[in-house]
Amino acid sequence: MNAPYMGKFSVSQTYQGAKHDGLDLVGIDSKEIHSTVNGKVVFAGWENEKDPKQGFGKYVKIMKDGTDEGYYFGHLSEIKVGVGDHVKMTQVIGIQGSTGKSTGPHCHYCVRVNGKYQDVSKISGIPNKPGVYDDGYRGPVASGPTPEPKPEFTVGKVYETKVDLNVRTGPGTEYPVKKRTELTSDGQKHAYTQEAAVLKPGTEVRCIELVEKGDRIWIRIPSGWICSREKDTKYIA
Ligand SMILES: [Zn+2]
DSSP: OOOSSSSEEEEEEOOOGGGSOSEEEEESSOOEEEOSSSEEEEEEEESOTTOTTSTTSEEEEEEETTSSEEEEEEEEEEEOOOTTOEEOTTOEEEEEBOOSSOSSSBEEEEEEETTEEOOHHHHHOOOSSSEEEEOOOOOSOOOOOOOOOOOSSOTTOEEEBOSOEEOBSSSSTTSOBOBGGGSOHHHHHTBOSSSBOEEOTTOEEEOOEEEEETTEEEEEETTEEEEEEETTEESBO
């Protein structure tokens, strides 16, 4: 089910084709009207400003992306979007009201294709039966200052290698592994006595620079570049 309300709402009048071409919905937990589609606002305002009791009153029409379907949200008290806006599903587009031909606060929710009404109950999954419903939508997560993610590795800090690590000329597997003789003298002390520069586990390394590339984090140490993490596996700590 995909309703224009957050939390509980009721169906106060069913869809009956030509007789009533939409669902009348009343917000219980919230009066905010949310877009039910991703689309473009093609109308936002009074159906007839001179007669605020006419038709949909204040309403919003959104054309669903890539379709001929126009989604109408009628009888609003407030409109929060403008013509030309591209809205995302769940975005607040207005506040429930009783403008237009309405006897009490509700939202006339309907879908038309080239002016022809569609079965909005089928499209939305909202039951075509008076009652209280809930589509599970609880609104966006309260926004507030999000804590800065703690960096995994810090420039300037000393770490210990946990596995055999190739020392490369740059941050990536596309860079060749250095020769042992190209390491710093301290690096050579902690490398295997083979031609390629491979540091033994337990080597202390100072992080000079960090580069994140795909699944890997590379750090520069005085001797060159080593991989410090691959996916969930940390190679230094
Ligand atoms: Zn209605």
